[in-house]
Each structure stands twice: as C-alpha cells, then as structure tokens.
Amino acid sequence: MTISQHISDLLYRYECVIVPNFGAFITQTESARVHETTNAFYPPRKVVSFNEQLRKSDGLLVNHIATTEHSNYYAASSKVETFVRESKLALDTENTFSLENIGTFSRTEEGKLLFDPSYHINYLASSFGLSSFTSSSVVRETVQEHLEQDEIEVEEQAPVVVLEKTRETKRPYLKYAAVGLLALGLSGFLGLNYYSSQVKAHNIAEQQKADAQLEQHIQQATFVIDNPLQPVTFKVEKPKGNYHIIAGAFRVEENADKKVSQLEAKGFKARRIGKNKYGLHQVVYSSHSDRLEALQALRNVKRDENASAWLLVQDKD
Structure with a gap:
C-alpha cells in the first residue's frame, strides 16, 4: 500500500x-x-x-x-x-x-x-x-378563487306549517288528565335532583372522614431516630476522554496490569482501555477529552518517558 x-x-x-x-x-x-x-x-x-x-x-x-x-x-x-x-x-x-x-x-x-x-x-x-444528487426546483402556484356574492345566493326559508282549526272536543276531562300527568312528571324530576344532591353530600362527608382517619394513623406510625448515621460521600474521579496516550499493548492480561501499576507509581493516570482488534490489552499513560491537551501530554511522554508512545483517538459515544 x-x-x-x-x-x-x-x-x-x-x-x-x-x-x-x-x-x-x-x-x-x-x-x-x-x-x-x-x-x-x-x-x-x-x-x-x-x-x-x-x-x-x-x-x-x-x-x-x-x-x-x-x-x-x-x-x-x-x-x-x-x-x-x-x-x-x-x-x-x-x-x-x-x-x-x-x-x-x-x-x-x-x-x-x-x-x-x-x-x-x-x-x-x-x-x-x-x-x-440534484433535484428540480419546486414551483408553487397560488390559485385565487373569486366568488361574487350576487352570482351565488343561498336562501334558506323556514317551512310554513298551516294548522287548521279543529273543533273543540266534547271531552273536557282529557284536559285535566294531561295537566295531572305534567305535574306528576315535574315533581318526580325535582325529587330526583334533590336525592342526587343528598347522595353527593353524603359521599363528600364520608371521604373527608376517611382522610382524617388515615392521617391520624400515619401520624401514629411516625418515629424519629435519635442517632442517625452520618452520610458517607465518596469522590471518584472517572477517567474520561477519547484521546489516549498508548504506553503498550500486551497479550497477557497480568502483564498489562503490572504495566499499569508501574505507571501509577510514577504518577501517571494509567489504566487499561480494553482490547484492540488484534486481541491485545492496551495500557495508556492518560486519557484526555481535548485534542491539543492530549498532543502536549504526548510530547512530554515521548521526551521524558517513552519515545515510542503514540496517540489513539477513539470514536465518540
């Protein structure tokens, strides 16, 4: 090549x-x-x-x-x-x-x-x-419709119902029966509304009573610890960055761990970053998220520690 x-x-x-x-x-x-x-x-x-x-x-x-x-x-x-x-x-x-x-x-x-x-x-x-690829331009046309009100007239008329005058019935008791039925229906409707309002008021009262009992049980179950445990806070610095300064690649995992321990003893933030495509365990001096910072760190390592060190850039997640 x-x-x-x-x-x-x-x-x-x-x-x-x-x-x-x-x-x-x-x-x-x-x-x-x-x-x-x-x-x-x-x-x-x-x-x-x-x-x-x-x-x-x-x-x-x-x-x-x-x-x-x-x-x-x-x-x-x-x-x-x-x-x-x-x-x-x-x-x-x-x-x-x-x-x-x-x-x-x-x-x-x-x-x-x-x-x-x-x-x-x-x-x-x-x-x-x-x-x-190249696409043809889209031409948008605006169509305006002019409708004159005089040309289209919609006229709506209510139907006319002609009622013929009927003869007065000879049975007057039917009038009183109709009035009675109307009064009975009205009283039933008013009674139903009154019953519904009473049921609703009863339900609201019972719900309030149940809420009060539940709150009382919760208060009785509350307790306080006299000597609570002190919170423990751990600060763990997670290595991050896609720019890695490679110290070496090892086929045996134990050798990679030994290399990490040696570099840590020298003050480097060394760690393993997994296997490469050849199945070798990669060890880095440090990892960085800024490219210029990584290049400067690489120069220092090549000058003071290892002239064969090189920079690996991984794809971002």
Missing part, C-alpha cells in the same frame, strides 16, 4: 493524521447543505485541510503502516521518510503533486504551499453510502 492509502484509511477514524517532517491532515465535520443555484443536495461530510506547522510525529501513521504491512517500526519510519523526500522534490521541481483521494499540493511563486482537497471521497463514517 502507498502512503496516501494509509493516510486515507486513517482519515476515516481520526481527526488529525500527522506526516512526520511534512505536515498534518486535519478533518472537520460539515453539515448537509443544498446549493441554491444548482439545487444539488450534499450529505454531511468531513472536510480535509492541511497544516504545515504540525510536523512532529505522534506515532500514529508509522504504527499503522507497521501493523498493516506486518513490518517493524524502523521499516515503516523509513518508508514515511522516503515519501516525504519524494514529495518535497516534486514540489521543488514541478511545483505540484497529488495524493490519491486526498488532494493536490502546489507552491506559489512566493514559495507558499497550497492544498486543494479532493471531494471524491466522504471520510465521515456516518454518511457512508450517501451521495450528492
């Missing part, structure tokens, strides 16, 4: 990939957008930029090459140095060179290095399989 392929693989998982003595490729997430002129939809993506100032190796690229190609650290470092030497030579002679699926470098007449990223590959893993 070429160096550009190794860099491309790392850009899917890490925010910063440093090429020693050359510079760093940095990714930044960009939200989905729609082009106003072409109506093209672009999914969320990682935008790749280049920083010429970050040249000091953090061990990520070299360790990745050594692991992938099953070589040692020195062979991988030599391959990176050859790549950097050839890239600088191409810039000096032709003023430009390209990295496949990453971008193109060029140098201006003033000697300034420019980087033009490639947009053929989206390095954002959550957008895998999504591609840009």
Whole structure:
C-alpha cells in the first residue's frame, strides 16, 4: 500500500493524521447543505485541510503502516521518510503533486504551499453510502378563487306549517288528565335532583372522614431516630476522554496490569482501555477529552518517558 492509502484509511477514524517532517491532515465535520443555484443536495461530510506547522510525529501513521504491512517500526519510519523526500522534490521541481483521494499540493511563486482537497471521497463514517444528487426546483402556484356574492345566493326559508282549526272536543276531562300527568312528571324530576344532591353530600362527608382517619394513623406510625448515621460521600474521579496516550499493548492480561501499576507509581493516570482488534490489552499513560491537551501530554511522554508512545483517538459515544 502507498502512503496516501494509509493516510486515507486513517482519515476515516481520526481527526488529525500527522506526516512526520511534512505536515498534518486535519478533518472537520460539515453539515448537509443544498446549493441554491444548482439545487444539488450534499450529505454531511468531513472536510480535509492541511497544516504545515504540525510536523512532529505522534506515532500514529508509522504504527499503522507497521501493523498493516506486518513490518517493524524502523521499516515503516523509513518508508514515511522516503515519501516525504519524494514529495518535497516534486514540489521543488514541478511545483505540484497529488495524493490519491486526498488532494493536490502546489507552491506559489512566493514559495507558499497550497492544498486543494479532493471531494471524491466522504471520510465521515456516518454518511457512508450517501451521495450528492440534484433535484428540480419546486414551483408553487397560488390559485385565487373569486366568488361574487350576487352570482351565488343561498336562501334558506323556514317551512310554513298551516294548522287548521279543529273543533273543540266534547271531552273536557282529557284536559285535566294531561295537566295531572305534567305535574306528576315535574315533581318526580325535582325529587330526583334533590336525592342526587343528598347522595353527593353524603359521599363528600364520608371521604373527608376517611382522610382524617388515615392521617391520624400515619401520624401514629411516625418515629424519629435519635442517632442517625452520618452520610458517607465518596469522590471518584472517572477517567474520561477519547484521546489516549498508548504506553503498550500486551497479550497477557497480568502483564498489562503490572504495566499499569508501574505507571501509577510514577504518577501517571494509567489504566487499561480494553482490547484492540488484534486481541491485545492496551495500557495508556492518560486519557484526555481535548485534542491539543492530549498532543502536549504526548510530547512530554515521548521526551521524558517513552519515545515510542503514540496517540489513539477513539470514536465518540
């Protein structure tokens, strides 16, 4: 595999990939957008930029090459140095060179290095399989309906009922019977309302009585502890952060625990962060949530403790 392929693989998982003595490729997430002129939809993506100032190796690229190609650290470092030497030579002679699926470098007449990223590959893993597309614009038409009131008239008329005058009945006792039935129905309705109000008042009174008895039982069951136990508070600092400074990886779990104890004795916040894809137990000097803080801590470890230490960036939860 070429160096550009190794860099491309790392850009899917890490925010910063440093090429020693050359510079760093940095990714930044960009939200989905729609082009106003072409109506093209672009999914969320990682935008790749280049920083010429970050040249000091953090061990990520070299360790990745050594692991992938099953070589040692020195062979991988030599391959990176050859790549950097050839890239600088191409810039000096032709003023430009390209990295496949990453971008193109060029140098201006003033000697300034420019980087033009490639947009053929989206390095954002959550957008895998999504591609840009163009949709036709939507034209919305407003239809106004003009209805004149004089054109449509709706006229509603109540039906007219003509009652013919009937002859006066010769049976006057039927009138008195109808009045009696009406009076009986009215008295029954009023009596029913009175009974309902009495039942409701009785229910409210009984509910209040039951609540009072329940409150009395609760008060009788209340007790006080004369000598309550003092609260005990533990302050446990939980290691956090997605940036880990790797001290080593061990196949035997006991060796990993011994390494953690040795580093803790030296003052490091060492711990195990689980197994890698090769089944090795990984031990870290410390973990950090800020990338710049992690890079500074890595420099201190490589200078004072272990020159082979490197930075692991895990995906965020």
